[in-house]
Amino acid sequence: MTGAAAPRLQARLMLGLMLAPPLLWLFALIVLPHVDLAVLSFRERLGPGEYGRSLEQYRTFFGEPLYWHVFVRTAVMSAIATLLTLLMAFPVAWTIAKLARGRLGALLLVVCLLPFWVSETVRTLGWMILLRESGVLPQLLYHLGLTAAPVELLYHDATILVGLVYTSLLFMVVPLVNSFESLDNSLIEAAYDLGASGFAILREIVIPHAKPGITAGCIVVFMLTLGNYLTPNLLGGKNSQWFTEQIYTQFITRFNWEQGAAFGFLLLALSTAMVWLGLKLSGQRFGDVMRRA
Amino acid sequence: MIPSLPSPRWLKATTLLYLGGFLLFLFLPLVTVGVFAFNDAEYPAPPWHGFTLDWFLGNEASGRVGLFRDEELLGSLWTSFVVACWVTVLSVAIGTLNAFLMERGRFRGREALSLLMLVPLVVPGVILGISILAFASRIAELVNDLAGLELEFLRPGLPLVVLGQFSYIAAIATVTISARLKRFDRTLEEAALNLGASRAAVLRTITLPYLRPAMIGSAAIAFLMSFENFNTTLMLVGSDAPLTIMMYGRMREGATPVLNAVSLFLMVASALLALTLMRRGERRDA
Numbered sequence: 001m002t003g004a005a006a007p008r009l010q011a012r013l014m015l016g017l018m019l020a021p022p023l024l025w026l027f028a029l030i031v032l033p034h035v036d037l038a039v040l041s042f043r044e045r046l047g048p049g050e051y052g053r054s055l056e057q058y059r060t061f062f063g064e065p066l067y068w069h070v071f072v073r074t075a076v077m078s079a080i081a082t083l084l085t086l087l088m089a090f091p092v093a094w095t096i097a098k099l100a101r102g103r104l105g106a107l108l109l110v111v112c113l114l115p116f117w118v119s120e121t122v123r124t125l126g127w128m129i130l131l132r133e134s135g136v137l138p139q140l141l142y143h144l145g146l147t148a149a150p151v152e153l154l155y156h157d158a159t160i161l162v163g164l165v166y167t168s169l170l171f172m173v174v175p176l177v178n179s180f181e182s183l184d185n186s187l188i189e190a191a192y193d194l195g196a197s198g199f200a201i202l203r204e205i206v207i208p209h210a211k212p213g214i215t216a217g218c219i220v221v222f223m224l225t226l227g228n229y230l231t232p233n234l235l236g237g238k239n240s241q242w243f244t245e246q247i248y249t250q251f252i253t254r255f256n257w258e259q260g261a262a263f264g265f266l267l268l269a270l271s272t273a274m275v276w277l278g279l280k281l282s283g284q285r286f287g288d289v290m291r292r293a
Numbered sequence: 294m295i296p297s298l299p300s301p302r303w304l305k306a307t308t309l310l311y312l313g314g315f316l317l318f319l320f321l322p323l324v325t326v327g328v329f330a331f332n333d334a335e336y337p338a339p340p341w342h343g344f345t346l347d348w349f350l351g352n353e354a355s356g357r358v359g360l361f362r363d364e365e366l367l368g369s370l371w372t373s374f375v376v377a378c379w380v381t382v383l384s385v386a387i388g389t390l391n392a393f394l395m396e397r398g399r400f401r402g403r404e405a406l407s408l409l410m411l412v413p414l415v416v417p418g419v420i421l422g423i424s425i426l427a428f429a430s431r432i433a434e435l436v437n438d439l440a441g442l443e444l445e446f447l448r449p450g451l452p453l454v455v456l457g458q459f460s461y462i463a464a465i466a467t468v469t470i471s472a473r474l475k476r477f478d479r480t481l482e483e484a485a486l487n488l489g490a491s492r493a494a495v496l497r498t499i500t501l502p503y504l505r506p507a508m509i510g511s512a513a514i515a516f517l518m519s520f521e522n523f524n525t526t527l528m529l530v531g532s533d534a535p536l537t538i539m540m541y542g543r544m545r546e547g548a549t550p551v552l553n554a555v556s557l558f559l560m561v562a563s564a565l566l567a568l569t570l571m572r573r574g575e576r577r578d579a
Contacts, residue, residue, distance in 0.1 A: 018390060025387055025463055026409055029459070029460040030416070037423065037424040037427055088315070092312065098296075099295070101296065114564075115319050117517065117567050120537075121544070126321070126324075129337050130325050135338055136325060166319075166322070169319070188298070226417060227419050268417065268420050287411060290415070290468070
């Protein structure tokens with residue numbers, strides 16, 4: 001070994017040692033399990049301990065209306081929840097970034113983020129106590145004479161949406177505030193001086209500028225909503241029909257891992273497709289958006 | 294629109310009204326949970342029956358098992374704590390290592406690797422859970438067939454829960470710590486090296502202290518995310534249930550206000566953690 005090669009070898013060895021843990025993390029916990037899941041989903045049980053390759057699991061999905069109805073329903077509800085979250089978070093983020101000055105804005109942001117320091121389980125418990133038939137709101141409505149008897153406010157689609165929007169707000173408010181803050185006020189003033197209406201300013205200046213933040217927020221919210229289990233399950237009860245519940249049923253209750261793997265892959269495909277579509281529509285790159293979110 | 298432009302009075306009023314409504318929406322569920330922890334009734338529901346601490350302190354004799362006597366609930370709280378500690382340590386360690394590799398490393402495939410590190414963030418938690426569950430079980434079976442060994446830690450249980458949560462929380466720690474390392478002024482390191490400091494000394498006395506706020510911040514986030522995780526945990530859990538899983542089980546059965554008590558306990562703990570971190574942040578800025 002020559003004198004010059006020794007340090008180089010040492011550096012390479014060092015790099016190899018440093019690379020080992022991240023590679024182990026990414027391959028043992030992310031890449032290989034997903035490859036294995038794909039293999040599992042293309043498998044069919046022929047007899048005890050005997051398996052063959054087939055598309056049977058995917059055929060079942062498309063052949064059984066219940067499964068793909070739930071799938072489509074989950075996607076549509078998630079899209080609605082994402083849109084509602086955006087509409088609700090937009091004015092609040094604007095107020096925090098532009099209207100509340102200095103410490104007040106920072107305080108308002110902290111106050112808005114506070115509920116998200118407690119777990120989704122606790123927040124869902126709150127909604128259950130508020131909305132169930134014997135709960136706070138139905139009793140209040142009844143005693144105010146607005147309803148003839150206490151109404152059950154749980155187990156409706158609207159209830160699921162309320163819960164999902166509530167859980168997602170944080171992930172929309174933060175990227176929106178960040179992108180509004182970087183918008184130069186003088187642009188808005190110039191547009192106003194030139195006679196633009198509030199709506200025109202919103203459409204021509206604010207939204208184009210905030211597009212990266214809006215995209216980041218929508219992608220994250222849609223993905224989290226699609227993969228949510230707790231909120232639809234507890235607030236929707238038997239009517240929730242969320243796709244993650246189907247995955248759970250196949251995997252844990254029925255122990256039909258092949259079917260569960262296929263369902264998991266379909267959900268992953270939908271989630272990935274939406275992320276990709278969001279990036280395409282806004283012309284952004286994956287890395288930038290994720291780092292921003 | 295913005296303060297420097299005139300805006301009609303109705304717009305200001307609407308903004309304030311909306312903001313008030315929004316805050317009510319945010320805090321109503323949490324306040325409700327807290328209030329009903331003290332209601333003297335068997336179920337967390339109106340009407341108000343008077344104030345009691347039974348749901349915290351009650352024991353078998355009073356017919357109500359309060360939080361501090363509920364072995365099962367306390368056990369799951371402890372389980373969550375242990376899992377969160379493991380996930381935090383592992384995530385911050387690998388996050389720091391990744392930050393150095395991605396910001397400093399010169400090797401082929403670095404770009405691809407740094408993108409791959411973001412992938413766990415866009416995989417739904419349920420799918421992370423089932424893929425790790427299936428993969429671990431297959432390995433366990435393979436080892437069992439080949440060597441006759443039973444690898445207990447690859448079966449559903451706490452080790453798998455830790456691995457499952459770590460698989461995506463590590464990505465969050467990586468992003469947070471990398472972002473800070475990117476802003477680091479490398480001339481500081483060069484100056485120290487010129488002055489004769491060894492590489493190890495530079496790392497210990499300059500670079501790591503600079504990274505500390507990001508490491509503490511991501512540790513807090515990692516701990517919190519682990520403590521609150523539900524989706525991934527649900528798929529990987531064995532017989533020892535962490536708190537979220539335990540609470541979920543009881544909520545489905547129609548629980549007593551002891552769940553409100555434990556929720557209030559969590560809220561106070563999170564608030565204290567948040568305050569401590571913000572204090573630290575302000576002191577640093579000052």
